[in-house]
Amino acid sequence: MKRRDAIKTLGIGAIAATAGCLGGFERQSAWRDPPLVEDRPAAVYLPAITEGMKMYGKTTAGPYGVALTYSYPHRFWTAAGSELGKTVVEADDSIHLMASLWDAETGTVLPLDAGVSIEILRDGDLVSEEVAYPMLSQQMGMHYGSNYVLDGEGDYEARVHIGGTSLSRTGSFVGRFDAAETATFEFAFETDDLYDVELRRLGDDAGSRGAVSAMEMMGVPTGKAPAVDDLPGRHLGRRTSADALFDALVVDDGSRFGVDGSYLYVSARTPYNEFVLPMMGVRATLERGGTAVLDGARLDRTLDPDLSYHYGVGVDGVESGDSLTLSVDVPPQVARHDGYETAFMEFESMRFDV
Amino acid sequence: MTRLRPLSLRRFGLGLLLASLLSLLADPAAASNAAVGLAGASEDNLAVPQWLYLATGGATVGASALLASFVTDRRFIERVHLWQTGSEAGISDSVLRALRVTGGVLGLALLALVVYLGYTGPQVPTVSFAVIVVFAGLRAGYTMFSYLVADTWRALNPWRTVVSAVPNGFVSYPERLGRWPAVAGILALVWVETATDVTTRPSVLATALVAYSVVTLAGAVAVGADTWFDKVDPVSAFLHFYGRVAPVRLDDDGLSFRLPGMRLVTDDDLTDLGDVAVAVVLVWELTFSGFVTTEQGAAAIRSLAGVGLPPLLVYGLLYLGGFAVFLGLYVLAARVTARRIDTFETPLDLAVKFAPSLLAIAAGYHLAHYVGFFVSLSPMLVGALSSPLSSPANPVVLTLPAWFGGLNVAFVLVGHLLAVWVAHSQAYRTFPSRLQAVRSQFPFVAVMILYTVLSLWLISLPTASPPFL
Amino acid sequence: MTTDTDATRDRHTCTACGEAYPTERLLVLHRGARHPDDLDAGEVEAYREAYYEEEDELKSFRIRALGVLVLLYFGFLMLFIVFAS
Numbered sequence: 001m002k003r004r005d006a007i008k009t010l011g012i013g014a015i016a017a018t019a020g021c022l023g024g025f026e027r028q029s030a031w032r033d034p035p036l037v038e039d040r041p042a043a044v045y046l047p048a049i050t051e052g053m054k055m056y057g058k059t060t061a062g063p064y065g066v067a068l069t070y071s072y073p074h075r076f077w078t079a080a081g082s083e084l085g086k087t088v089v090e091a092d093d094s095i096h097l098m099a100s101l102w103d104a105e106t107g108t109v110l111p112l113d114a115g116v117s118i119e120i121l122r123d124g125d126l127v128s129e130e131v132a133y134p135m136l137s138q139q140m141g142m143h144y145g146s147n148y149v150l151d152g153e154g155d156y157e158a159r160v161h162i163g164g165t166s167l168s169r170t171g172s173f174v175g176r177f178d179a180a181e182t183a184t185f186e187f188a189f190e191t192d193d194l195y196d197v198e199l200r201r202l203g204d205d206a207g208s209r210g211a212v213s214a215m216e217m218m219g220v221p222t223g224k225a226p227a228v229d230d231l232p233g234r235h236l237g238r239r240t241s242a243d244a245l246f247d248a249l250v251v252d253d254g255s256r257f258g259v260d261g262s263y264l265y266v267s268a269r270t271p272y273n274e275f276v277l278p279m280m281g282v283r284a285t286l287e288r289g290g291t292a293v294l295d296g297a298r299l300d301r302t303l304d305p306d307l308s309y310h311y312g313v314g315v316d317g318v319e320s321g322d323s324l325t326l327s328v329d330v331p332p333q334v335a336r337h338d339g340y341e342t343a344f345m346e347f348e349s350m351r352f353d354v
Numbered sequence: 355m356t357r358l359r360p361l362s363l364r365r366f367g368l369g370l371l372l373a374s375l376l377s378l379l380a381d382p383a384a385a386s387n388a389a390v391g392l393a394g395a396s397e398d399n400l401a402v403p404q405w406l407y408l409a410t411g412g413a414t415v416g417a418s419a420l421l422a423s424f425v426t427d428r429r430f431i432e433r434v435h436l437w438q439t440g441s442e443a444g445i446s447d448s449v450l451r452a453l454r455v456t457g458g459v460l461g462l463a464l465l466a467l468v469v470y471l472g473y474t475g476p477q478v479p480t481v482s483f484a485v486i487v488v489f490a491g492l493r494a495g496y497t498m499f500s501y502l503v504a505d506t507w508r509a510l511n512p513w514r515t516v517v518s519a520v521p522n523g524f525v526s527y528p529e530r531l532g533r534w535p536a537v538a539g540i541l542a543l544v545w546v547e548t549a550t551d552v553t554t555r556p557s558v559l560a561t562a563l564v565a566y567s568v569v570t571l572a573g574a575v576a577v578g579a580d581t582w583f584d585k586v587d588p589v590s591a592f593l594h595f596y597g598r599v600a601p602v603r604l605d606d607d608g609l610s611f612r613l614p615g616m617r618l619v620t621d622d623d624l625t626d627l628g629d630v631a632v633a634v635v636l637v638w639e640l641t642f643s644g645f646v647t648t649e650q651g652a653a654a655i656r657s658l659a660g661v662g663l664p665p666l667l668v669y670g671l672l673y674l675g676g677f678a679v680f681l682g683l684y685v686l687a688a689r690v691t692a693r694r695i696d697t698f699e700t701p702l703d704l705a706v707k708f709a710p711s712l713l714a715i716a717a718g719y720h721l722a723h724y725v726g727f728f729v730s731l732s733p734m735l736v737g738a739l740s741s742p743l744s745s746p747a748n749p750v751v752l753t754l755p756a757w758f759g760g761l762n763v764a765f766v767l768v769g770h771l772l773a774v775w776v777a778h779s780q781a782y783r784t785f786p787s788r789l790q791a792v793r794s795q796f797p798f799v800a801v802m803i804l805y806t807v808l809s810l811w812l813i814s815l816p817t818a819s820p821p822f823l
Numbered sequence: 824m825t826t827d828t829d830a831t832r833d834r835h836t837c838t839a840c841g842e843a844y845p846t847e848r849l850l851v852l853h854r855g856a857r858h859p860d861d862l863d864a865g866e867v868e869a870y871r872e873a874y875y876e877e878e879d880e881l882k883s884f885r886i887r888a889l890g891v892l893v894l895l896y897f898g899f900l901m902l903f904i905v906f907a908s
Contacts, residue, residue, distance in 0.1 A: 024755055025729070025752045025753060025754065025755065026752065026753045027733065027750050027751075027752060027753075028750065028751055028752070028753050029748050029749070029750060029751075030480045030734065030748075030749040030750065030751045031480070031748060031749070073747070073748050089748065091748070091750050092748070093747075093748055094747035094748055095747060150747070153744065189747075191476075191481075191744055191745050191746065191747050192476070192744075192745075194747055195475075195476030195477070195478060195481065195745065199478060401907065402903070402906070402907040403906055403907070406902055406903070406906055406907060409899075409902075410899060413895055413899060416895070417892055417895055417896075420888045420891060420892055421892070423884075423885075423888060424885060424888070426881055428856060696845050696846060696849065697844070697845065697849075698834075698843055698844065698845060786844065786849050786850075786852040786853035786856060786857075787848075787849055787852050787877060788877060788881060789877055789880050789881055789884065790849075792881075792884065
């Protein structure tokens with residue numbers, strides 16, 4: 001066997017020790033940092049390997065619908081400001097657990113911006129507890145997840161703690177999602193089940209622009225943004241920046257949203273799968289006849305039952321002849337799976353002529 | 355016979371040998387680190403250019419051959435290669451039988467598990483019992499055990515265990531074929547490993563093993579277990595040839611320890627060109643897979659395939675053509691020697707006589723190519739063997755420190771140095787004139803220097819995936 | 824085993840084991856090294872002579888080999904000093 005090639009074929013990344021010449025033999029996961037596609041475009045691309053997932057359970061907790069799904073431990077990318085970090089698979093990680101959150105009444109997926117953490121117990125004793133990062137993956141859309149350490153096969157209890165959110169909420173969402181909730185799941189961890197999860201190598205397609213199609217799973221919403229036609233208000237246009245799609249709309253009577261005058265909002269989504277892109281810092285400048293009606297105004301991250309997750313701000317009015325410029329000063333602070341880590345980082349400003 | 359050698363000159367010769375080896379070995383190690391790019395955090399960053407590193411490796415082998423030629427005392431040479439210790443009382447028959455039975459059961463159990471788990475276990479190669487045991491275990495670790503410690507394959511061989519239990523040997527094996535079927539078999543197995551999915555799809559590996567078992571069982575029952583596993587079965591030939599280098603041997607005469615490689619001098623069991631071909635194929639298959647997994651190798655294949663040839667044909671031509679070149683070079687060295695030395699030995703005789711030293715080279719190359727792989731995959735192997743039916747959720751490997759690259763260079767060189775000594779001893783047994791013995795070595799040493807430089811060059815290149823496969 | 828029976832050279836065959844050599848000297852060296860007990864006084868004398876003669880040849884070879892080794896050693900030392908620092 002080609003030993004060095006075997007190492008790559010088996011999906012293991014570089015095994016050189018990083019501890020220098022005096023470093024010794026350290027335990028490392030064979031899946032720690034699998035080779036990336038060469039020449040990744042600064043856009044959404046098809047990754048080298050895609051993993052499926054299976055579900056441990058679905059329940060409701062307070063206003064939330066919660067589902068617990070799992071997959072192979074894998075690497076993901078975190079965004080801190082405009083820096084991209086990499087979280088590799090640690091030698092002791094056993095599983096990648098994911099929690100999907102949605103509003104039990106409307107089925108809207110909820111990127112809450114707030115702390116979701118998963119606590120894992122066995123026979124009442126704590127095994128591990130870790131923050132579940134909000135993340136975006138081509139197959140699963142918007143979810144909260146991380147790699148977790150388990151203690152071998154057997155029965156476990158997972159408690160998904162959902163913190164209350166401070167996001168602006170409008171419509172019937174006002175006052176909802178204030179309280180912290182916990183959803184509890186019992187599951188049996190068997191490695192045979194884990195290895196039943198689909199693992200696909202994309203071969204020649206890897207690296208090309210595109211996305212793996214979203215996985216439809218048993219009533220678990222994946223976080224698709226609502227179709228533009230279904231969104232209320234006048235559609236000012238759609239622009240692309242950093243491979244993300246931005247739709248700007250304005251609702252002339254913004255009273256429902258708690259503002260006087262009109263409500264200008266932006267629905268941001270990923271290309272191909274059209275998942276909601278949350279946790280961005282978006283600013284708007286609206287110019288009319290040389291004067292700025294809005295000058296770099298921050299669009300608030302808001303949750304609404306009809307608009308889903310969007311960025312909105314009140315404005316006196318938007319008239320034809322105006323020119324709207326959107327700029328993103330904070331990239332989405334959401335973790336990403338392979339395929340999304342090179343997109344949505346550096347945004348050019350977008351101009352809409354009304 | 356009185357000793358006519360001045361004692362001081364021999365001591366001086368040995369001292370020079372050690373000093374030269376130490377100085378020449380220290381630098382290639384650092385050179386390998388720099389060349390392979392495993393930059394450590396150490397202060398002395400010796401940046402040796404690649405040509406110098408290769409030349410040093412070649413010169414080490416050449417220098418050691420010259421130094422070996424200083425040792426001309428026949429008695430001393432015989433003492434070295436005949437030195438052995440063993441258990442005085444021998445091993446009792448019942449213990450031997452118990453060991454054989456244990457080995458047989460173990461071998462059968464492993465084969466059954468590998469095939470079963472290849473089909474039913476997880477299809478991810480990094481956690482597949484089948485893939486890990488066959489490649490990290492058998493191909494790397496067990497082979498290393500066979501040449502570093504002892505050859506235990508006769509007991510462990512599951513197919514032999516099965517065939518010995520049933521009547522066998524109905525057809526007589528044409529003796530002219532010699533070990534050529536084994537040569538073809540090894541070439542075929544390595545080709546399957548390179549060009550098919552057996553390393554990444556456990557179910558394909560299981561199917562390959564089933565096919566191999568069917569062929570082996572049928573053949574061995576037809577021709578007889580001893581003949582088949584001695585002359586035809588590629589896995590047995592592979593392991594037994596490597597096992598000739600090992601220091602320990604347990605057989606009907608008991609347990610004996612010899613200096614590593616010295617059995618190569620005294621066991622006269624290579625008799626014809628087919629045996630030479632087995633030794634050459636062991637060296638060649640490592641060189642071939644070493645070549646196609648480097649960037650330069652991949653580039654060469656891509657450019658050849660770009661001319662319009664189908665990729666598999668390119669690989670096939672390189673594979674078989676390279677083997678022919680290696681075998682031809684070796685036989686050419688034997689021919690040159692036979693012409694230059696006044697002897698009735700034919701080139702074929704010489705080629706056969708000096709072939710055992712090729713096994714020392716093969717063992718050195720194998721160690722250089724596989725020890726890192728084996729060590730880093732050892733947690734996975736231990737995990738698989740300790741709980742075969744339940745795979746780990748996350749396969750763990752060991753990282754290798756930066757100095758491991760230097761270790762590979764050392765192994766290549768040690769393999770060659772051992773080969774030089776074995777060939778030297780063999781020459782002394784063959785030729786009555788000591789000067790003839792010394793001079794007979796030059797063509798073979800020239801070939802060895804070429805092999806060394808090629809092998810060191812290959813292990814210093816950056817790795818890449820073989821294209822089109 | 825000597826098998827080149829097509830040789831037109833003389834065959835000097837050892838009476839003890841049957842090995843054949845192209846020259847008398849080689850036969851003498853062979854018998855002295857392998858069958859020392861078989862030799863008579865004349866053969867012992869012949870062996871001694873051949874052995875000493877060979878000694879001289881080996882000495883001169885060794886000096887040349889030593890010279891090559893020293894050249895290799897210092898040559899590589901120079902190369903390393905020049906190219907590898």
